[in-house]
Amino acid sequence: MPELEVQIGGRTFHVACQTGEEHFLRAAAQMLDTEAKPIVEQMGRIPEARMLLMAGLLIADKAAGNEDELRRLRAQLAEIEARPAPVRERVEVAVVPPQVVETLAEIAARAEALADRLDERA
16 A cells, blocks of 8 residues: 655645555645645644644535535536427528529530631631
């Protein structure tokens, strides 16, 4: 079982964890340290237990806020999902009728024939 040295609020702690969990322990210690540093800066030297308790409470407060926000967002998502599906709008795409295509082909053939005649005269 690995033992890590972590810094929280300017103090060193030796903590054991399961193999492969080192990254999570370091991340958790970093979260505590982020909350503990301002406490130590504001209050000066305080007992470890008090520093850790206060830092833990600040993290718990943030977690509670995140849980409230998650509940709100889940309720909002459920409301959106419960709405009826929007009516699909029918879009009509203009199609060139076959007669127009045939007429344009005939006009193009006549124009080519006229161009050939003009070439013959020139």
